[in-house]
Amino acid sequence: MEYADIIHRCFRCGYCKFTRDxxxxxxxxxxxxxxxxxxxxxxxxxxxxxxxxxxxxxxxLAEIFYSCVTCGNCVEHCALEFxxxxxxxxxxxxxxxxxxxxxxxxxxxxxxxxxxxxxPFKEPRQDRDKWAEGLGIPSYSGQDYLxxxxxxxxxxxxGKKIARAVASVLKEAGLSFGIxxxxxxxxxxxVRVLGEWDLFQMLAEDNIRKFxxxxxxxxxxxxxxxxxxxxxxxxxxxxxxxxxHYTQALDQMIENGKLTFSSxxxxxxxxxxxxxxxxxxxxxDAPRNILRAIPGVxxxxxxxxKKNALCCGGGGGNFFTxxxxxxxxxxxxxxxxxxxxxxxxxxxxxxxxxxxMFEDAxxxxxxxxxxxxxxxxxxxxxxxKG
Amino acid sequence: MARIIYDALAEIVGKExxxxxxxxxxxxSRDPGTMDPKKPDYVVxxxxxxxxxxxxxxxxxxxxxxxxxxxxLVLSGLSRPLKGGIVLDMKRMNRILDVNEKSRYVVxxxxxxxxxxxxxxxxxxxxxxxxxxxxxxxxxxxxNILIHGSGHMSQATGFHSEMLNGLEVVLPTxxxxxxxxxxxxxxxxxxxxxxxxxxxxxGWHGTTGVVTKLAIKLYPNPAKKDVMMFLTxxxxxxxxxxSKVTGTEMAEDLNVSASxxxxxxxxxxxxxxxxxxxxxxEIDFKKRTIRETxxxxxxxxxxxFMFVPTIAKGxxxxxxxxxxxxxxxxxxxxxxxxxGAIMPIELFPxxxxxxxxxxxxxxxxxxxxxxxxxRAHCMMFAYAYAFNRADDNDRKKAQRALHExxxxxxxxxxxxxxxxxxxxxxxxxxxDPETSRLMNRIRAALDPNGIMNPGNWEVK
Ligand SMILES: Cc1cc2nc3c(=O)[nH]c(=O)nc-3n(C[C@H](O)[C@H](O)[C@H](O)COP(=O)(O)OP(=O)(O)OC[C@H]3O[C@@H](n4cnc5c(N)ncnc54)[C@H](O)[C@@H]3O)c2cc1C
Numbered sequence: 053m054e055y056a057d058i059i060h061r062c063f064r065c066g067y068c069k070f071t072r073d074x075x076x077x078x079x080x081x082x083x084x085x086x087x088x089x090x091x092x093x094x095x096x097x098x099x100x101x102x103x104x105x106x107x108x109x110x111x112x113l114a115e116i117f118y119s120c121v122t123c124g125n126c127v128e129h130c131a132l133e134f135x136x137x138x139x140x141x142x143x144x145x146x147x148x149x150x151x152x153x154x155x156x157x158x159x160x161x162x163x164x165x166x167x168x169x170x171x172p173f174k175e176p177r178q179d180r181d182k183w184a185e186g187l188g189i190p191s192y193s194g195q196d197y198l199x200x201x202x203x204x205x206x207x208x209x210x211g212k213k214i215a216r217a218v219a220s221v222l223k224e225a226g227l228s229f230g231i232x233x234x235x236x237x238x239x240x241x242x243v244r245v246l247g248e249w250d251l252f253q254m255l256a257e258d259n260i261r262k263f264x265x266x267x268x269x270x271x272x273x274x275x276x277x278x279x280x281x282x283x284x285x286x287x288x289x290x291x292x293x294x295x296x297h298y299t300q301a302l303d304q305m306i307e308n309g310k311l312t313f314s315s316x317x318x319x320x321x322x323x324x325x326x327x328x329x330x331x332x333x334x335x336x337d338a339p340r341n342i343l344r345a346i347p348g349v350x351x352x353x354x355x356x357x358k359k360n361a362l363c364c365g366g367g368g369g370n371f372f373t374x375x376x377x378x379x380x381x382x383x384x385x386x387x388x389x390x391x392x393x394x395x396x397x398x399x400x401x402x403x404x405x406x407x408x409m410f411e412d413a414x415x416x417x418x419x420x421x422x423x424x425x426x427x428x429x430x431x432x433x434x435x436x437k438g
Numbered sequence: 439m440a441r442i443i444y445d446a447l448a449e450i451v452g453k454e455x456x457x458x459x460x461x462x463x464x465x466x467s468r469d470p471g472t473m474d475p476k477k478p479d480y481v482v483x484x485x486x487x488x489x490x491x492x493x494x495x496x497x498x499x500x501x502x503x504x505x506x507x508x509x510x511l512v513l514s515g516l517s518r519p520l521k522g523g524i525v526l527d528m529k530r531m532n533r534i535l536d537v538n539e540k541s542r543y544v545v546x547x548x549x550x551x552x553x554x555x556x557x558x559x560x561x562x563x564x565x566x567x568x569x570x571x572x573x574x575x576x577x578x579x580x581x582n583i584l585i586h587g588s589g590h591m592s593q594a595t596g597f598h599s600e601m602l603n604g605l606e607v608v609l610p611t612x613x614x615x616x617x618x619x620x621x622x623x624x625x626x627x628x629x630x631x632x633x634x635x636x637x638x639x640x641g642w643h644g645t646t647g648v649v650t651k652l653a654i655k656l657y658p659n660p661a662k663k664d665v666m667m668f669l670t671x672x673x674x675x676x677x678x679x680x681s682k683v684t685g686t687e688m689a690e691d692l693n694v695s696a697s698x699x700x701x702x703x704x705x706x707x708x709x710x711x712x713x714x715x716x717x718x719x720e721i722d723f724k725k726r727t728i729r730e731t732x733x734x735x736x737x738x739x740x741x742x743f744m745f746v747p748t749i750a751k752g753x754x755x756x757x758x759x760x761x762x763x764x765x766x767x768x769x770x771x772x773x774x775x776x777x778g779a780i781m782p783i784e785l786f787p788x789x790x791x792x793x794x795x796x797x798x799x800x801x802x803x804x805x806x807x808x809x810x811x812x813r814a815h816c817m818m819f820a821y822a823y824a825f826n827r828a829d830d831n832d833r834k835k836a837q838r839a840l841h842e843x844x845x846x847x848x849x850x851x852x853x854x855x856x857x858x859x860x861x862x863x864x865x866x867x868x869x870d871p872e873t874s875r876l877m878n879r880i881r882a883a884l885d886p887n888g889i890m891n892p893g894n895w896e897v898k
Pocket of ligand 1: 506507508512517548549570571576578581582586648
């Protein structure tokens with residue numbers, strides 16, 4: 053297994069479980085299950101034991117690995133020098149499980165959906181652009197930017213609203229962009245982190261071929277997960293484009309004076325950093341800059357932000373597989389409680405997966421009258437421009 | 439039978455907080471140190487004192503061993519279940535219950551981590567702090583106090599067990615018992631003036647009960663902190679240097695480290711003298727006084743203060759010191775353990791030379807660290823050995839070096855701290871027989887069925 057030569061170097065000291073100042077356990081699975089086995093250090097030791105034949109393959113072991121949300125909190129806080137590779141090691145372990153046919157059924161279903169339909173919702177490919185109906189967004193044909201929606205924003209009802217908001221704002225600001233519509237395919241980020249490297253490579257190479265064929269030079273991604281794949285995993289496969297998350301595009305437009313606000317709704321807003329925008333790619337400012345630029349929006353930060361943000365629980369494939377599971381300790385429920393504690397009436401997000409996770413959490417926590425979830429693009433849409 | 443016990447445990451704590459699965463049994467059978475694994479039968483995560491009580495009632499009925507676990511970072515394998523049974527991972531019981539600002543104490547649940555308390559005080563009571571060990575932040579307050587740990591204020595205030603104000607403990611037979619002022623008043627201000635029953639639980643390695651709550655002393659947290667680094671090349675000077683520095687009453691913490699790596703440190707003893715103050719004038723005065731007290735060494739060119747740029751001081755000043763944890767990977771092998779022997783200050787030179795000898799014998803770079811306890815009333819002298827976790831021979835070699843260090847410490851007149859099970863036997867062999875008989879009688883009275891962490895402090 054890749055990285056097999058370093059897994060023994062984990063001391064299991066537990067720095068990885070915390071925030072930087074140790075105020076809270078911040079590994080989503082550890083704080084949900086409380087067994088050491090669900091901590092990054094526990095996984096490192098179990099992985100070694102498994103590879104050495106000290107513990108058998110089992111559904112449970114697979115679940116321990118697939119419950120990891122790949123949020124990168126451990127990478128951020130581990131005290132030892134191999135820390136950069138922690139998430140990579142867990143992904144490599146999953147790859148090993150894929151190769152040995154040990155993945156949990158929910159993971160298998162997800163991967164099957166991608167194989168057979170090109171999306172995990174098992175929806176027809178041609179319906180991929182339904183989210184854009186009536187918006188008058190052209191197909192990509194050499195515009196400055198390709199707007200890439202991704203699976204959740206294309207098929208999930210909540211995601212579609214976000215996609216519409218992003219596209220509307222970009223259009224209103226006069227940006228030159230097009231979409232792939234029915235030709236769009238999964239970016240493969242979740243496929244890769246679920247350990248199906250071959251399928252990921254196929255998807256990525258297909259996408260790269262498509263992008264090259266169409267002459268795509270710049271991409272705006274709605275989902276931070278797609279942004280991550282395009283930015284970090286496509287270039288080694290030959291897919292080098294300028295990639296922006298949509299909040300970065302909006303931030304640039306605000307900075308250039310192409311997007312200005314005249315008014316906004318009075319709102320007390322707190323912002324949740326998506327892991328694949330924040331910790332994985334270091335973008336913490338663009339979303340905050342946008343919120344600060346909107347009149348009436350008062351940004352109130354949560355206790356744990358930026359590199360110390362708690363994941364919504366939807367990463368690492370869990371948005372689809374939900375191996376991490378629900379209950380009071382589910383990360384989205386913990387996080388929505390943290391958001392509500394700030395006194396904010398709105399939780400701003402910048403990821404369709406986070407939006408959906410938190411809306412479900414609001415229902416589970418009966419916080420409907422207290423706080424609502426809005427994507428930053430939706431907040432921008434509601435504000436008066438000019 | 440095993441199924442019945444599992445179901446009974448699940449009934450007590452909830453199905454999701456009990457495991458008899460291979461993954462947990464593997465992990466909870468070992469700690470990051472060198473000791474051989476010992477498998478539990480069940481791992482249980484209680485949330486309340488009532489749950490702990492119910493577990494102990496069950497364990498008594500069924501004669502199942504119970505091993506309390508905090509952060510599991512003691513390194514000497516004290517929470518490996520030597521005779522199987524239940525490992526009771528206390529970390530779900532992690533609330534911070536009360537801070538008394540005026541009488542300067544905090545009441546916490548036993549699973550509360552060092553890191554969480556530190557962060558909580560920083561945010562809510564920045565003028566107060568507790569004495570923090572350099573163990574990783576997931577070490578628990580209880581685990582550390584109960585083994586007589588020490589930390590950043592131990593030079594000034596003694597062992598962490600001396601900072602204990604009171605306990606709530608579930609006795610091996612299941613009764614909940616309060617120790618200290620909290621047994622008689624609503625306050626947890628001290629163990630005095632009552633008969634001091636805390637001694638029934640301190641240093642016993644979880645063999646006399648399960649602590650569920652405890653109160654520890656807090657101290658003023660001066661705004662400024664600095665570290666001075668004094669280097670010498672002759673271990674014979676160290677008792678005098680320690681005596682002089684502690685004699686100024688100006689140092690909050692005093693550590694000495696000596697290691698063969700990096701090369702340029704070989705042969706040197708590095709004293710880290712921590713100074714805290716509320717103003718620049720005060721800190722300057724303290725540093726000047728300390729410098730003056732060591733003037734004779736500087737004048738005779740026998741020692742000197744190292745210049746450390748302010749920016750580089752950060753890693754020496756942070757609490758806990760991550761650098762300590764990084765030692766685990768010094769061989770790129772992810773393992774280390776140390777013998778921390780408690781001994782009088784005057785034994786420094788001999789203890790040091792013994793450290794060099796043992797390291798040379800085991801062909802490993804020497805690494806020693808000393809923390810001065812209670813204004814030089816004694817010291818914790820640590821012989822640390824890194825090992826490669828991927829190489830079992832290397833782990834066993836470190837285990838042998840540790841055992842030899844334990845023997846050496848005892849022969850010198852020290853006592854191994856948080857001693858591994860074999861080292862506990864060495865201590866008991868040397869102990870006054872009436873003392874070990876008393877230990878035995880106490881243990882038999884408290885734990886008639888012998889369920890608490892059996893195999894540890896086992897007196898024949
Ligand atoms: C890098 C490093 C640096 C260290 N530096 C220091 C230092 O500066 N100072 C220091 O003192 N130590 C230090 N240590 C040693 C050790 O990590 C600490 O003492 C730590 O605080 C032990 O706490 P724990 O919660 O991990 O205890 P554990 O290892 O979980 O338990 C220790 C013992 O206490 C018992 N126990 C735990 N909880 C309970 C309970 N609730 N009721 C009854 N018994 C219980 C256990 O059964 C066991 O016998 C260091 C360790 C490392 C790895």
